[in-house]
Amino acid sequence: MASCERCWGDAFLRSLEGPDDQATAYRKLIAERTGDRACTPEQQAGEDALWCPECGRRTWHQAAKLCTLDPRHGQHGSPSSEEPTPSSRRPDPKE
Numbered sequence: 821m822a823s824c825e826r827c828w829g830d831a832f833l834r835s836l837e838g839p840d841d842q843a844t845a846y847r848k849l850i851a852e853r854t855g856d857r858a859c860t861p862e863q864q865a866g867e868d869a870l871w872c873p874e875c876g877r878r879t880w881h882q883a884a885k886l887c888t889l890d891p892r893h894g895q896h897g898s899p900s901s902e903e904p905t906p907s908s909r910r911p912d913p914k915e
Contacts, residue, residue, distance in 0.1 A: 822884035822891075824850065825866030826859045861888040870899035878903075 823846075831846035840848065853859055861879040862869065865888045870880035872887040872894065879889045880899035887893035 822864065822881045822886060822888060824853075824859050824864040825869075825882060826863040827853060864888040870901055871903055873898060873900065 827846055827849040828842075831842045831849055834840060834845040834849075835842040838845070862877065864881070865879045866882035868882040869878050869888075870882075871877070872879045872889065874893040874895075875887060875889050877889060879887050880894070881888050885899075
């Protein structure tokens with residue numbers, strides 16, 4: 821599983837303010853942010869994430885180089901810095 825970039829960044833800020841180091845603050849944030857407080861796949865992927873070629877969302881993790889929504893994505897194309905057009909997105913089987 822890739823790290824959550826939002827939590828990692830927030831953990832850095834917490835480490836500056838409190839007694840915990842960044843890794844400890846990160847683990848605490850992950851434990852706090854569950855259920856309806858969980859980070860979105862886009863937040864997990866980070867500010868420099870790319871657009872996933874399969875789900876058409878900006879979920880291509882900036883460091884791990886995989887889709888945070890579904891790590892199997894990317895087998896049918898390359899991630900892009902450009903938002904895909906609706907016609908270039910792969911159809912969602914759930915729709």
